[in-house]
Amino acid sequence: YPCTWTASLQSYIIFVYLSLSLQVKKYLKPFLLSQEKLQEISARLKKNMIQGLGKHTHHKAPVKMLPTFVRATPDGTEKGDFLALDLGGTNFRVLYVRVMEEEQKVLKMDSQICAIPQDIMRGTGEQLFDHIAACLADFLDSQNLKGQTLPLGFTFSFPCEQIEIDKSILIHWTKGFSCSEVEGKDVVKLLRDAIHRRADYDIGSVAMVNDTVGTMMSCGYKDQSCEIGMIIGTGTNACYMEEMKNVKRVEGEDGRMCINTEWGGFGDDGSLEDIQTQFDVVVDKTSINPGIHIFEKMISGMYLGEIVRLLLVKLTEDKLLFKGKTSEALLTPGRFETRFISEIEEQDRGLKNCQNILTELGLKWDSVDVRLVRLVCDTVSIRSAHLCAAALATIVNRIRENRGLDYLKTTVGVDGTVYRKHPNFSDKLQAMVHRLAPNCSITFLVSEDGSGKGAAMVTAVAQRQALSHLLEDSDSDRKEDEEEDK
Numbered sequence: 001y002p003c004t005w006t007a008s009l010q011s012y013i014i015f016v017y018l019s020l021s022l023q024v025k026k027y028l029k030p031f032l033l034s035q036e037k038l039q040e041i042s043a044r045l046k047k048n049m050i051q052g053l054g055k056h057t058h059h060k061a062p063v064k065m066l067p068t069f070v071r072a073t074p075d076g077t078e079k080g081d082f083l084a085l086d087l088g089g090t091n092f093r094v095l096y097v098r099v100m101e102e103e104q105k106v107l108k109m110d111s112q113i114c115a116i117p118q119d120i121m122r123g124t125g126e127q128l129f130d131h132i133a134a135c136l137a138d139f140l141d142s143q144n145l146k147g148q149t150l151p152l153g154f155t156f157s158f159p160c161e162q163i164e165i166d167k168s169i170l171i172h173w174t175k176g177f178s179c180s181e182v183e184g185k186d187v188v189k190l191l192r193d194a195i196h197r198r199a200d201y202d203i204g205s206v207a208m209v210n211d212t213v214g215t216m217m218s219c220g221y222k223d224q225s226c227e228i229g230m231i232i233g234t235g236t237n238a239c240y241m242e243e244m245k246n247v248k249r250v251e252g253e254d255g256r257m258c259i260n261t262e263w264g265g266f267g268d269d270g271s272l273e274d275i276q277t278q279f280d281v282v283v284d285k286t287s288i289n290p291g292i293h294i295f296e297k298m299i300s301g302m303y304l305g306e307i308v309r310l311l312l313v314k315l316t317e318d319k320l321l322f323k324g325k326t327s328e329a330l331l332t333p334g335r336f337e338t339r340f341i342s343e344i345e346e347q348d349r350g351l352k353n354c355q356n357i358l359t360e361l362g363l364k365w366d367s368v369d370v371r372l373v374r375l376v377c378d379t380v381s382i383r384s385a386h387l388c389a390a391a392l393a394t395i396v397n398r399i400r401e402n403r404g405l406d407y408l409k410t411t412v413g414v415d416g417t418v419y420r421k422h423p424n425f426s427d428k429l430q431a432m433v434h435r436l437a438p439n440c441s442i443t444f445l446v447s448e449d450g451s452g453k454g455a456a457m458v459t460a461v462a463q464r465q466a467l468s469h470l471l472e473d474s475d476s477d478r479k480e481d482e483e484e485d486k
């Protein structure tokens with residue numbers, strides 16, 4: 001008797017779930033992107049990338065395609081001791097790194113995490129850099145390194161116009177930072193000024209590094225065909241090795257240079273309006289930088305939880321969840337964290353995790369609610385993985401075409417909490433890239449501390465290469481890139 005009872009209860013739950021999920025799916029439909037749609041998005045991104053590379057078109061380009069002055073991936077001859085700073089991910093970190101030539105190894109000797117309080121994230125630039133210089137001072141003290149002037153790799157993961165490897169102008173803040181008096185300024189100078197204000201230690205040469213570049217370089221030491229770096233964490237972005245002849249803003253035609261695409265800015269000119277849902281629009285409008293990094297806001301860890309929360313609020317309002325009864329926590333922006341999505345989607349423990357999370361959020365759920373919440377999380381994370389796949393496919397296809405190859409074998413260095421922690425994000429992403437770039441075989445390498453060790457590696461490679469400069473924009477050669485203006 002109990003068995004029959006359980007069986008009929010289960011069929012009842014399934015029946016209710018199926019009928020409610022049909023209604024919920026109507027809300028989720030705008031999140032489903034067909035392969036054709038993703039192909040179309042990839043084609044749009046390709047155009048934007050060409051625009052970003054152009055000497056005269058880059059000013060207005062939403063995808064900035066920033067030259068990094070990294071012209072080579074590691075060749076295994078790099079060596080030395082370095083400091084590294086890492087700002088722009090989950091934590092701010094200071095590291096002491098040794099690159100060993102003989103063993104082709106990068107060793108993290110020690111590191112320290114320093115919190116950046118909210119008031120500093122949104123205070124003045126001087127406060128931010130004084131705080132950074134103070135953290136570095138503490139660390140050097142603890143390592144007995146204050147007397148040395150070590151070269152420093154600065155992973156500063158925001159869009160910067162790099163003039164030289166050690167001169168880098170912040171274009172605009174992203175990911176929750178908004179310190180005054182930094183946009184438009186040289187970040188290396190701000191750091192050096194803060195260190196000089198203290199006058200108790202000094203640093204050697206500085207190399208500015210985006211986290212994508214650090215990620216590519218840290219993998220490049222192990223696998224020399226690694227020529228793409230991708231981050232899907234708090235924010236999202238990628239870099240890759242572009243042919244110098246296509247990098248019209250930097251002198252020289254030979255060889256390659258790593259380009260920081262800043263693909264998070266895709267859509268900032270309105271070109272993604274057709275796929276933005278009402279929830280994406282709210283996430284953007286209520287962020288501290290409306291209109292900036294539209295693509296990133298559909299994909300990365302800083303925003304995914306909020307998209308899910310807004311969907312759950314809507315479904316509750318329309319009485320499809322929790323019998324129409326919401327909670328204060330669910331109505332609070334930011335309360336549904338992105339890590340909840342990963343926990344809810346875990347294969348075995350997912351439904352149990354979901355119950356605990358909903359209880360914590362003060363919601364009265366039944367087993368149908370739990371399944372529907374999981375369906376919402378699934379839908380939002382799959383869209384994110386598929387959009388990343390479309391963007392990555394654009395890059396691998398471009399590299400293949402650049403080199404006139406029928407088939408490209410390449411490696412992507414990857415990092416970021418969403419990619420690492422979500423139970424099936426990487427599988428979904430890889431399967432879709434495979435479909436969108438059928439003539440490319442891609443190895444994915446999860447980077448081991450790209451922002452720390454990778455930054456040291458960039459500094460090491462930079463040391464063995466001559467510095468070069470960004471070209472001034474001039475009218476005389478406007479004809480050169482008529483193609484880009486089309």
Ligand code: GLC
Pocket residue numbers: 088089156157158159174175210211212231233234235236237238262264293296
């Ligand atoms: C944001 C930043 C970019 C960084 C990415 C990942 O998109 O603008 O520079 O690489 O986040 O951290």
